[in-house]
Amino acid sequence: MTSLRRFFPILDWAGTYSRDTAANDLIAAVIVTIMLIPQSLAYALLAGLPAEVGLYASILPLVAYAIFGTSRALAVGPVAVVSLMTASAVGELAAQGTPEYLGAAIALALLSGLMLVAMGLFRLGFLANLLSHPVISGFITASGLLIAASQLKHILGIRADGQTLVEIAVALVRHIGETNLITLAIGVTATAFLFWVRKGLKPLLLSAGLHPRLADSLAKAGPVVAVAATTLAATLFSLGAQGVKLVGDIPTGLPMPTLPPLDPALWLQLAGPALLISVVGFVESVSVAQTLAAKKRQRIVPDQELIGLGAANIASAVSGGYPVTGGFARSVVNFDAGAATPAAGAFTAVGIALATLFLTPLLANLPQATLAATIIVAVLSLVDFKAIRRTYIYSRSDFAAMAATILVTLGVGVEAGITSGVVLSVLLYLFRTSRPHMAVVGIVPGTEHFRNVQRHKVLTGRTVLSVRVDESLYFANSRYLEDRILGLVAERPAIRHVVLMCPAVNVIDASAFETLEELNQRLKDSGVSLHLSEVKGPVMDRLQRTDFLEHLTGQVFLTQYQAFCTLDPQTAHVAESRNPKQAATSDLWSGPEI
Amino acid sequence: MTSLRRFFPILDWAGTYSRDTAANDLIAAVIVTIMLIPQSLAYALLAGLPAEVGLYASILPLVAYAIFGTSRALAVGPVAVVSLMTASAVGELAAQGTPEYLGAAIALALLSGLMLVAMGLFRLGFLANLLSHPVISGFITASGLLIAASQLKHILGIRADGQTLVEIAVALVRHIGETNLITLAIGVTATAFLFWVRKGLKPLLLSAGLHPRLADSLAKAGPVVAVAATTLAATLFSLGAQGVKLVGDIPTGLPMPTLPPLDPALWLQLAGPALLISVVGFVESVSVAQTLAAKKRQRIVPDQELIGLGAANIASAVSGGYPVTGGFARSVVNFDAGAATPAAGAFTAVGIALATLFLTPLLANLPQATLAATIIVAVLSLVDFKAIRRTYIYSRSDFAAMAATILVTLGVGVEAGITSGVVLSVLLYLFRTSRPHMAVVGIVPGTEHFRNVQRHKVLTGRTVLSVRVDESLYFANSRYLEDRILGLVAERPAIRHVVLMCPAVNVIDASAFETLEELNQRLKDSGVSLHLSEVKGPVMDRLQRTDFLEHLTGQVFLTQYQAFCTLDPQTAHVAESRNPKQAATSDLWSGPEI
Incomplete structure (x- = not known):
């Protein structure tokens, strides 16, 4: 019984689940669902995948985590950094838009899920400790910059792909003459609006006397307003005919069970990226979960979290999704909105499922520039230059590992970046202990x-x-x-x-x-x-x-x-x-x- | 002046070099030269290179080490494990016998030399500490087995190439029907003779009243006797015409200055193997040098040893040789024969140079089976099964790293083997310290x-x-x-x-x-x-x-x-x-x- 409870944390709370708790969870779920729809679409595009894949990755994985996860407030789904890592890993194996690309992304989710479960069963959570804080922080800052840069093409309405900051910059300069001015107007307006919502609206609502939590939740709904407004504009003025790229038809209906390609060569090529995605996703997720759990003197169990996230990724793979993890922004919204148990996640899944059934036809005219704007505003909040300075002041050797991570991530790529950070921090540590007093x-x-x-x-x-x-x-x-x-x-x-x-x-x-x-x-x-x-x-x-x-x-x-x-x-x-x-x-x- | 002495240890002894010391060094040089000729030829063949390359690698590198090295007795030149690693690294890039193969081997020596010098200048000798003793010991045992297996084809007179133990075994079984019986007779006789010389002759000489050092030196001359006898037999009975593979014509004359191919793609591919060869060679060399230095309460300077070995490898590359390091057997012979300064190495270089000028025509009829026999007998002395047992008893986690090194080296290859050993020992150490008391x-x-x-x-x-x-x-x-x-x-x-x-x-x-x-x-x-x-x-x-x-x-x-x-x-x-x-x-x- 005890070991059953260990592997199925749902048994800890499902037996005593009351109507009051359900009401709290339901309210949280509604708020998170509204926030999640534009985010899921946007991150799928960032990963180079069709928009609906983002929605698929936000249904079954939430149910799987509700059963196996130990955090009461964690909201899993597509996140920015993992989407970028997916694009980088899959982009080397197949061209965007092909079935092979989607197949590889699904295989990546399955492989990452299996690795996470195996790490959980063998209690290898300690592997995540190899990512030192400066390396993670540097990696997330560099990823944020890389993601924001990669979205500029959508704001400009041009084609400009690249894996590194230099490649992206060169491509942007080369194609800037092709800028679509209407797209640019939408993109800049949406970005400015979302920044204002984040920085200006909340203080305004607070000074108008709203409860801080409500003000915060309203501010988080900004992307929904931007999505609705620009979709409406695109429909009314037929902007698609004037060269503004729209999301286009999103297939209606629930995800169908899928089987990833069973190609050993493909799996071997994906093994390295899958391990990095697993570890980075786990670290991000666990630190969010720990922060939220500590606020209520609750505990999470890191080894079981591995199993929960692994189950979520396997669930994502079998329902046509791509790698997922616990996201910071949505988990905080979920927590603040009063989610009391993982059932809130399951309710959110139902919300997203309803959206894929009934809402997707409305989104065909959504400009891609709007989604790019939501991504840019979201990821720039991850960029933390102060952390670089703090680390420099505190410890030169930690700063060296951080600087290497940032420079290699921006200049070579995400996988090389995080790997060099880990290797350098381990080497520096071994060097320090190699001359004992x-x-x-x-x-x-x-x-x-x-x-x-x-x-x-x-x-x-x-x-x-x-x-x-x-x-x-x-x-x-x-x-x-x-x-x-x-x-x-x-x-x-x-x-x-x-x-x-x-x-x-x-x-x-x-x-x-x-x-x-x-x-x-x-x-x-x-x-x-x-x-x-x-x-x-x-x-x-x-x-x-x-x-x-x-x-x-x-x-x-x-x-x-x-x-x-x-x-x-x-x-x-x-x-x-x-x-x-x-x-x-x-x-x-x-x-x-x- | 002090820093000049730091970089040129030759200044420590050259000023007070006396006639007595010179006599001691000269005697040691003659003994080492005799031992080195068959060994150099054999290791060059093991590395897949023409026999004369082994001789070239035993001339200038010795002079360079005499100038820059800090050990008084270390004898550098081709060694078994580094030759195997060279064959593995270069074999992936070019076919044996082609100019590209030789060029890549020379580039590998140059790259390894530059890395060693850089490590010495930046005092990165600590990198060698990442090779734990069980990993080195396991690697050398596995390499010894792999080398012995790879030489069986020469004993049988068949073609059977392979990178792993399984590949070699499969190839041997497939071609065993093609065995040349005369070659087999020579190979088995030479192997048996060399084993007897090593195990049986020395006790015999000792019981006949010879001084232990003299008995030891005579026993070490066994390969020379085997080489002379089988070459004579091959010449008298024209064994080459009967399908016995001979060394063939070795170009006479000193090595000419060479420039390795300046192909960036090639250098990039060789960088990883060059680093591994540098570190493995350095570890082997430094432990020999330390053992010998301690016997006379002398000190070696590890960071300067890096520069000495680096200079030796650069010297090898510019004179058409391949990666070298300090060898165990020959250094011990050098020490026991009374070498008092690195000048003994320079004298040995003169001896080998004389051999390439005047002796090589005599070696054309030397059967390859004889060289294979000298390699097999030499490397099997490196195989240390007792160390595996000792490590198992002493520490399970060290044993795990050792077992991984052995299995991956035998089953996948030398580079993968040593890399997995290093990674596993670092991970196990981090795991241990990740739960402090x-x-x-x-x-x-x-x-x-x-x-x-x-x-x-x-x-x-x-x-x-x-x-x-x-x-x-x-x-x-x-x-x-x-x-x-x-x-x-x-x-x-x-x-x-x-x-x-x-x-x-x-x-x-x-x-x-x-x-x-x-x-x-x-x-x-x-x-x-x-x-x-x-x-x-x-x-x-x-x-x-x-x-x-x-x-x-x-x-x-x-x-x-x-x-x-x-x-x-x-x-x-x-x-x-x-x-x-x-x-x-x-x-x-x-x-x-x-």
């Missing part, structure tokens, strides 16, 4: 404590070198350990014993273990014995599984003091007799010094 | 010390939650931190204050910083304030560069005790009055508990 230590006279010789007045003997290592030993830093120790010994010809003090060593991996074996052998070759002290229990257990302790030229001491007294009794005696009261207890708190 | 702590009564509530008898208050984090906070573990804290707070409705105790936090990267900001906000949303205690100096400096401390709902305390007294004075009072002498000083050493 190590200190030569000596005894604080009159105590049994050992401290860094460079920072404290301590005693050391001529023949014993004691070194404290302040990090776990693993493959990236084991060579440094060996270099340092051999270097220290080479500088001190009188040394006969080296003691490695290991209180902060939580793990010694196989590479570091072999380095210790080599170090033992090399020190032996030069007449020095190697000792260990203060080795943690689990580390010691591992060492005892090997024959290392038999080869070790020295001993393993429980405490560094014991090592010191055994190996250098004279200096220990001097230390004992001097200043017995010098070190006060309050000095003895011993986090590793820096 | 965190402990809820309470005060030890009668002291100012705080300990894990699950391991010690400590006091905690109802409204204050104190959590100690035992690792630096960075992108891979920041989500876990947030999850854990929010989870702990969700379980304890009475909590009003959370104190993060940070004595072991050396770094807070930008991701973790934003997580702290979010955590602060989310806790605020649920009416809980966030405090920090015992923050290290450099971490605090960073936080002060931001406005985090202004937003922080709580305070930053110098000590956890201070935090406790301020936030929960009642419990602090109780703790003070109880068992004032309970905790003895010796208990107070405080490495983080596990």
Whole structure:
């Protein structure tokens, strides 16, 4: 039962679902549905797909998430960044407008769904942690700029395709002479209106005394007004005949069950992009879900979220949709409108389904420029230049990863951009931990404590070198350990014993273990014995599984003091007799010094 | 002057070079030259190149390394694993025997040389640390098996090419009917002889009273005897006419200066393999050099070794050779034969040059089966099954990386093998550190010390939650931190204050910083304030560069005790009055508990 509840979070709330809750969910669903219709059409066009595919991706996926997802307010569906990534991945394999293009987008959704479910079942949610915040933030900013640039052609009414900012700019300049002025007028007006709705209308409504939530919801309905007004204008003045590109006939009716193409070569080509889309979508979705859950002291379960999003993507694929994830704007609207359970998502699905049945004929005369305007206004709110500055001030290495992500995304493409960001942040982290802090230590006279010789007045003997290592030993830093120790010994010809003090060593991996074996052998070759002290229990257990302790030229001491007294009794005696009261207890708190 | 010495280590020893040292170096050079001639021919054939290319790669590179390298005994030249990697990389771009194939191999050496020099100048030697020991060991074992399998066709005298173990096996089975029995006889005899020389001859010589070093050097000369004997047999009995494949005419004369093809597309395709070859070659070379240097308490400088190996590869490329690195067997022979300075390498270069001038006509009748036998015997000594078992016993996660490396190398290819090993070991490491140890702590009564509530008898208050984090906070573990804290707070409705105790936090990267900001906000949303205690100096400096401390709902305390007294004075009072002498000083050493 417990595991059934784990995999079907719907069981947590469906049993106690009341009429009051249903009413709340229904109100939220109506508001989200109205907001979602233009957005779904627009993002489908951004992905290079027919407009109705966006609607299809907003029906079954919502139902699937309602069953498997753990967030109470998350609204899944097409989102801007994932749509761009879809266009980039599929665009390399097929031409827009062909059945192969649609088939590849559906296969991408299925593959991404299967990967998300597998990651959930194997609890691999941690993979999402590889996307550091600066990399995500940089990626979203760069994607936003790229998306806005890619929509300018619709505002101008020209053809200008490109994968990178430079390609898009070149194409725009080349074709700008073909601008359709009516399209431009519609596009600019719609964009200006939507910006005003976002920045100007809400304060106005607030000052008129409206409840902040209502003001916010009205402001979010701006795109619907723009869609209705420009569609009406296009119908009245037959703008289609004057070269204004319209959405055109959208097939009426519910999505039919589809099977993506079962071509292994295609799947292999889509595997990389599908993984990136899965991880980026998951990160976006989970951070929205966590933000909303925390406001009500609710919890989401990241591994189960993977399954919920995976189910949503599989549902999208089998109903002719494309990759989806939890969107920020619509989830916040859903939350603010009072959605209490995932049932709100299911109600929204019904709303969108009704729209595909009855509303689509009305949308044939909707200018593409209007949809482009809604996209531009939506994505420019994702662009966050301040984050770049903040990161630069806070950490140069994080800034390097962020800058690489932005530049490569804009200059090469979305997949290369996010990949280089991840690789660079991992490399920078490994580089940082590859030189762990190590200190030569000596005894604080009159105590049994050992401290860094460079920072404290301590005693050391001529023949014993004691070194404290302040990090776990693993493959990236084991060579440094060996270099340092051999270097220290080479500088001190009188040394006969080296003691490695290991209180902060939580793990010694196989590479570091072999380095210790080599170090033992090399020190032996030069007449020095190697000792260990203060080795943690689990580390010691591992060492005892090997024959290392038999080869070790020295001993393993429980405490560094014991090592010191055994190996250098004279200096220990001097230390004992001097200043017995010098070190006060309050000095003895011993986090590793820096 | 110092920086000149840094880049030209030759200046360290050339000034004081004496006649005695020269004599030692000369003897070592003669021994290494004899060993190197058959080896160079054999490895060139393994790389799919004409035999003389192996000789060319053993002349100028040795001189370049003598000038720029820091090891006194390292002998550079063609080695087995790098030859296999060359064959794999170049085989994808051109057919063996074509000028394009040779050109690509030369370009690969140049590219690898430039990369190594660049890594040395930018001190990127740390990149080699990404190859963990189990990954290298697994890679070398798998490469050894792959090389031995690839040479069986020469022993049988048939054609059977393949990149993977399965491909090679299938090809061998398909063509086994075409076996040339004379070739087989030569191949099996040579292999058996070489194995006996390695395992049986040395003990025999030792029991006959020879000095161990001399016995060892004689045993290492086995390939020369095999080469001479089979060449003589092939000449006397005209075996070439009976279908035995011979090395054939090797052009006489010194290598001519060459320019690799300057084709950007080719260079781009070779960039990945060149990086892998550079890193693998560097790791192999540096570990040999370190082993030998440590025996005489000498030091090598890894970053300068990069420059030395880079110079050797550039020298190889400009003289018609292919990628080289420091070899294990020949370096040990060089060391044991008494080489005192890198001049021994330069003398060896003269020896090989003399051989290409005068010896090559004698080698035309050398059977390829003999060279295959020397390769098989050499590489099987690299295969180390015991290391697999040792790693399995020591660490399951290291074993997983090792097994992946071996299986992918054998089943897919060398580049995919080493790449998957590196990726998997990095992922496993990040996974391990993505769940840092965190402990809820309470005060030890009668002291100012705080300990894990699950391991010690400590006091905690109802409204204050104190959590100690035992690792630096960075992108891979920041989500876990947030999850854990929010989870702990969700379980304890009475909590009003959370104190993060940070004595072991050396770094807070930008991701973790934003997580702290979010955590602060989310806790605020649920009416809980966030405090920090015992923050290290450099971490605090960073936080002060931001406005985090202004937003922080709580305070930053110098000590956890201070935090406790301020936030929960009642419990602090109780703790003070109880068992004032309970905790003895010796208990107070405080490495983080596990």
